[in-house]
Amino acid sequence: MNTFKRAWRLFWGRIDWLLLLPCIGLSVFSLVLLTGLHRSEWLGTLRLNSRNITMQGISLAVGIVIAIILANMNYRAITRYWKLYVPVFYVIFLATFIFGVGPEASSHIKRWLIIPGINMSIQPSEFLKLAFILSFAYHVHRTQDRFNHPLNIAFLCVHAFIPVMLVQLQKDGGTALMFFIIFLAMMFVAGIKWVYMAVAAIGIPAMIPVVWMYILTDTQKNRILGMLGQVPTEGIDPTYQPKLAAEAIAKGGMFGNGIFNPTPAYVPEMHNDFIFAFIANALGFVGCAAVILVIALIGAKMLVNCGFANDKQGQVICAGVFAMIFGQSVLNICMTLSLLPVIGNSLPFLSSGGSFVLANFLGVGMVMSVYKHTKRRQKVESFLPKPEQRVI
Numbered sequence: 001m002n003t004f005k006r007a008w009r010l011f012w013g014r015i016d017w018l019l020l021l022p023c024i025g026l027s028v029f030s031l032v033l034l035t036g037l038h039r040s041e042w043l044g045t046l047r048l049n050s051r052n053i054t055m056q057g058i059s060l061a062v063g064i065v066i067a068i069i070l071a072n073m074n075y076r077a078i079t080r081y082w083k084l085y086v087p088v089f090y091v092i093f094l095a096t097f098i099f100g101v102g103p104e105a106s107s108h109i110k111r112w113l114i115i116p117g118i119n120m121s122i123q124p125s126e127f128l129k130l131a132f133i134l135s136f137a138y139h140v141h142r143t144q145d146r147f148n149h150p151l152n153i154a155f156l157c158v159h160a161f162i163p164v165m166l167v168q169l170q171k172d173g174g175t176a177l178m179f180f181i182i183f184l185a186m187m188f189v190a191g192i193k194w195v196y197m198a199v200a201a202i203g204i205p206a207m208i209p210v211v212w213m214y215i216l217t218d219t220q221k222n223r224i225l226g227m228l229g230q231v232p233t234e235g236i237d238p239t240y241q242p243k244l245a246a247e248a249i250a251k252g253g254m255f256g257n258g259i260f261n262p263t264p265a266y267v268p269e270m271h272n273d274f275i276f277a278f279i280a281n282a283l284g285f286v287g288c289a290a291v292i293l294v295i296a297l298i299g300a301k302m303l304v305n306c307g308f309a310n311d312k313q314g315q316v317i318c319a320g321v322f323a324m325i326f327g328q329s330v331l332n333i334c335m336t337l338s339l340l341p342v343i344g345n346s347l348p349f350l351s352s353g354g355s356f357v358l359a360n361f362l363g364v365g366m367v368m369s370v371y372k373h374t375k376r377r378q379k380v381e382s383f384l385p386k387p388e389q390r391v392i
Contacts, residue, residue: 015071016371019301020064022294023364026349027060027357029291033278034352036259037271048271052352055120059354063361070365071372075317078369079138082131089131093124093166111170125167125175126359132163133182133320134366140190141313148193156187173220174344178328185323186316189306223341241268242338245277249337256284271352273344276336291350292333299326305371314370321363324348 034053037046070078092113100110101121112121139159143152160183168176188197212221219238226238248265251257257264259282264270270278280288299322306318325348332347334340346353348360 014372015068016301016305016368019298019305019364019368019371020067022298022301023349023361024060024064026291026294026298027063027361030275030350030352030357031057031060032259033275033282033350034271036261036282037264037278039260040262040264042264042266042270045266045268046271047269048352052271055354056352056357059357060361063358066358067361067365067368070362071368073369074373075314075366075369076311076373078366079134079141079313079317082135082138086131086135089124089128093128096124096170109171111172120354123353123355125170125172126353126355127362128163128167129175129179129182129324130321130359130362130366132160132179133186133317133324133363136160136183136186137313137316137320140186140316141311144312147191148196153192153196168215171217171219172344173216174331177331177343178324178345181327182320182323185319185327189315189319190312220341220343223343227338227341238342239338241274241342242336244268245274245336246338248277249280252281252284252287254284254286256280256282256287258282273332273342273346273351274336275347275351276333279350295326295329295348299329302326302367305367305374308374309370310374314374318367318370321367324363325360 031053034048034056037043037048038050038053043049096110096113099113101112101114102109111125112123114121136156136159139156140147143149143156146152160179164176164179164183167179216224223238227242244265244267248267248270251265261282264278265281267274267277276288276291279291283290302318302322302325306315306322309315309318328345329348331340331343331345332351335342335345346356349357
């Protein structure tokens with residue numbers, strides 16, 4: 001019996017509740033938001049039904065369980081066995097090019113796979129993000145003694161280039177951009193020299209014409225031009241959604257019109273990419289400020305865990321997950337406020353999507369693993385003066 005009690009205390013000991021509870025809170029809040037949208041008069045125009053909400057709740061429950069399990073696993077062991085799961089995630093992702101499906105409005109875009117027998121879809125690119133973070137962290141760990149060698153930097157860039165280009169081939173510019181942001185955050189924390197950052201600062205702008213001419217799709221170009229005030233003469237107006245989002249935010253005022261208001265201001269995809277516009281319309285400025293504050297607290301806790309990690313591998317994992325969740329939140333909110341073009345980024349923990357919710361909690365579980373397997377006392381004591389140096 002005592003053995004069982006010790007095992008139970010070991011399992012639940014040092015769970016990072018300050019990180020996990022805000023994530024759970026936002027996800028439960030998402031279920032309330034989606035229920036409100038399900039009761040609105042716009043339900044017929046949204047890709048949302050009661051089954052979507054049920055799957056969102058199931059994904060949340062499964063995600064919490066997996067996050068706690070991952071927290072109890074040593075992140076070093078998880079990254080060490082990257083050969084067991086990274087190829088699997090790549091194979092599943094590549095399968096979307098053959099067997100993938102897309103929304104009815106964009107049948108040429110295939111980003112989801114249907115799981116046979118249960119009629120449920122998954123978006124493999126969401127899980128590929130986490131596989132990339134873990135394998136990249138291990139790559140940094142294995143090459144730490146020669147990290148800033150030019151050849152190693154080149155290999156690390158190739159490591160990141162592969163998923164970025166594969167996702168861009170799916171015409172998913174938002175996810176491709178997120179992979180790039182995750183890569184930059186992990187390289188910075190890994191300790192890349194400033195000379196390389198200076199070269200990148202010069203080289204990236206120089207690559208813009210190449211990216212514009214040969215990589216971006218016409219739709220992506222139109223969205224950028226739309227943000228700059230140039231509306232194309234043909235095709236869908238890329239400013240249509242941002243304009244409706246601005247109207248929805250304005251109508252929300254200070255305190256909003258209520259989550260269960262049957263006639264909220266309409267925005268296409270307001271259960272997904274534009275859910276922040278629905279929050280603004282339903283709960284006003286106060287509700288938006290509260291959501292941003294919680295997201296900021298989640299990001300801050302991840303950075304604290306990053307700072308106290310015992311090794312570079314743990315720091316890089318925390319940085320990658322931070323970029324994945326906090327960075328995507330910033331991009332989504334800026335997109336809703338017309339500060340960035342519409343690039344198809346969802347709002348972590350809040351937007352509809354079972355794969356999205358599950359992937360977010362998998363990332364949180366990895367950060368919790370770094371937290372649990374960090375000897376914080378030694379880290380704190382390392383900042384204190386030595387006994388003979390202390391002033392009496």
